Amino acid sequence: MPEVKLVSEHFGNELARGLKWRLQNGGYEGAKKAMAMSPDEVVEEVTQSYLRGLGGAGFPTGRKWSFVPRDTGKPIYLCVNADEAEPGTFKDRYILEWDPHLLIEGIIICAHALGIETAYIYIRGEYVQPYERLQKAVDEAYEAGILGKKVLGGDVKLDVFIHRGAGAYICGEETALLESIEGKKGWPRLKPPFPAVVGLFGCPTVINNVETISHLPKIILKGGRWFADIGVERNGGTRLFALSGSVNRPGVYELPMGTPLRELIFDRGEGVLGGRKLKAVIPGGASAALLTADEIDAPLDFDSMAKIGTMLGSGAVIAIDESVCIVQTLHNLEHFFSHESCGQCTPCREGTGWVFKILGRIIEGNGRLSDLDTLRSLAENMTGTSICALCDGAAMPLRSCVQKFFHEFEHYIRYKKPYSERREAASA
């Protein structure tokens, strides 16, 4: 399938960062159109578009909006999730860096649909340059009267504030993000109540990913049906895929939902690094179950990925070639989860650290075959037992690696060395 550029249209074009050029090239037209529509009409278009939450959970955006009560007398907040931190994920950074006005335009549309007057963009603290570019765009938009007391010169107000994180993967989880904005450590909240009802500062809150929000302008301009038709059933439109790892051309590619994974790796990514064979693919960020090279004909959409026991997640596709050891790969992933667990729930706090230590011991050459039973059992005990999904995210690659690459673990334990010989350094 060809690339379809809905949100990536201006990636690589430095001019697009500026408001002036952007206004001359279709900028804010979707927002203007939306402001002329009734809020319900906007929600309807979004519902029809089958736009899914592109942060990772894939929840239908229109439905998510429908949970927000309008009659509480409290303000409704929008939190834009720009805490992109799932390993392998860097797609939102492209929007923030290359087309920040597209995001602001989407925010205006969402705000109009739900009667929102304050939006916070929660951007991960590591994103310094993206933050600077986004802040510049927000300032421009205020100066031009696009944001502020009279949005686009109309009679509604909208403030957009950027809230910088400070280095915590967990704050990408919706309720941890809210806690973090409220000035607390990022401990996810118990649910219910869900943020739609009791969210930021105790008020109804909608939380959407950067990419999700950035799709809104075109959905409004061209219609929800049009968007839905680009993708596959119940997975509307396109999605940005962040391709990395053992491919010749890593980068961000916008493809229609349902594009085969093989196409992303071999056509967009121009195949495997150094002409080696593909061994495995992480299809949706570090929390997704690994796929073997035999499984890459599956289409990239939320439902198809779920069907083969993994997830589309954040759209981060990481290719792993034959020279890479799966035991070490898993060790790397579990180091991440153990480092990023918030520490609140027992199975996550203790389980992620335990798994990381077992894998470390195997790599040091002190593994036992019984460790594999323990690892499989821990994957079960870590699934579905915590407040948020981080622990499940740690269990997914654990379970799939041990299951699909059992021989590599066995090999490592028996011979105290990797099944695959690791390259010494990058040879890109």
Place this chain on the structure above:
Amino acid sequence: MSEAFEFTKENRQALERILARYPVKRAALLPALHLVQEQHGFVPPEAEQYVSDLLEVPLIDVREVLTFYSLYFREKKGRHHIRLCMSIACWIRGCDGVRDRLEAKLGVEEGGTTSDGRISWEAVPDCLGACEMAPMLQLDGYFHADLTPERVDELLGRLASQSTE
């Protein structure tokens, strides 16, 4: 006895602008700690007390937040700070070699600061969100892509010449 911490006039004003964004003072805690770090290089205990008083947040909560997030420093770092991404995409593409070269060149262990106080560095297990640049690092917040041991030499060389200018 360490000296009391205080915001500069500019940062005091910056904090006022930040406070105006939120319905409650406490929400300004993360931004306030960022400001402290920008001004002071790290967040000393006196600044925790200062922020606690300013935002009317219990001191213990300030400490909880400060230690929860990994971008806040509680001790002095080098004039330049390097964060090398060790996450999956960078690892697949050879960040181990980059780390070894950094360590050898700087002559100081991960987490440390060179004896001249110029450069501190850490190898971070969390993904820095720039996997297309793998292996990559963050120097004073900005990304440097496609590293090899040789490019580490170049980068450190450039830093050295900048510092002496």
Place this chain on the structure above:
Amino acid sequence: MPTITIDGQQVNVAPGTTVIQAAEKLGVYIPRYCYHPGLSVAGSCRMCLVEVENMPKLQISCYTQAQDGMKIGTRSEKAIQGRQAMLEFLLINHPLDCPVCDQSGECDLQNFYMEHGRYQSRFMEDKIKRKKAYAIGSHVVLDQERCILCTRCTRFTEEISRTHELGVFSRGNRSVIDLFPGKTLDNPYSGNVIDICPVGALTERQFRFKCRVWYLRQEESICTGCSRGCNIAIHFNPTRRYKAGGRRVQRLKPRFNPEVNSWWMCDYGRFGFEFIDRNRIERPQLGSDHGPQPADWEAALDAAAAAIREAIDEHGPQSVGVIASPQMSNEELFAAYELFHNRLGLTRLALRNPWEEAGPEDELLLKADRNPNAMGGESIGWTEAADALLREAGSGRVQVLFIFRHEFSNAEAIESLNSAAFVIYQGTNWNQTAKTADVVLAGAVHAEKDGTFANFEGRIQRFRQALLPLEDSRADLDILNDLADRLGQPLAFHDAESVFHAWRRMTYSELDEYGMLLTEKSEVGA
């Protein structure tokens, strides 16, 4: 009202009731660490997992609300396996050195291990090293390695004491509970974190390693530190006094009473039990030029009775004054009133606050009135007229002064005492007044007798005898009975309950579990 089924038993509960609470109604105790009914729900230890019919995942019973028709399995195979997994996780970094841990015997890791332990560990890694036992305040020791991060203590200092000393630092398995550097845990309620800590992470500085908990016996009592009347349990060990510097009472713990103190008590009350075993008047005394000299009960009571009878006979009933104390139980005040007022016809009776200074007061528990029986005396008939009485004593119109549990320290009062021909002191601990009295009657502390107090709002609450009166001291009712016999006015109160019945027309067992207001009973008794 939702009806839910727990382990096959049905129960009706109020809307909003959680499964863990509903189970408790049925007497089903679901293991838990972070859940505490007095604190907000954290839902993080994951120990209270239960199986809910038609839900694929196990649910935490502390947060899951009972819905009509819900079917819960707290002991299904899946639920037990889930909890076994959580306990295994909790133990991987927990030291397995129970024999040297002071929490042994009252540790919920141990307790739940009996049912949920794996017994064969599969953890082969090094445990995480953390800060070991160090004092974090005047009363509390923290051992971070034993901590399971249930956050009960941090929620207590945030939500209940509102003093914000404790927090969780860092994240993941590097998380630790600690104080801000240089700060201490020294709020008036700090001891409660020891009670609510389910493991050996927070232990009591004074009590640590003094007595294994299985050597302790306990009895229900009421704190005498102020007029709140916190419900407490006295933990004591009468047979191993040599292990604790001669003390019988080892510690006090709060007892739940939703009307009075919930689950809590203050540090003044908790740690203020020294007087029970220290500086006690161990036997009756007769005054002499060289100070009080031990005497036997016969001699002391004879002397007291003789002085009273002689004064009444020679100078009339107005020549004997009695100063009672709100430190006395209702039963003692009633019996004393019966004897001195109703039988002997004395008129100079006063109830006096023995404290010169008010105590600290706050919105949580502490009351400025430092007397446990704030309201009982007045309802029995005692009035506050001690100053006048003392003036009369000073002017020589009072021949005999009978003083219960007071220490007079100001010069004027001491002068008045000296002017009285004869001073009888009945109390528990040595003080200046006792030392200068003509007769000292050695009474028992509340831990050594039965009775009731009426707290600041008039709530009558029962305390029970935990210990025998120390050495040759005696319960005050017994002393009054014997004195009455000697004065030809036998009271026929054979125990505290009989006095209570004479006063309230009810038995102790008719008193509600959480006590009863004075006003409630007056209607019944009328």
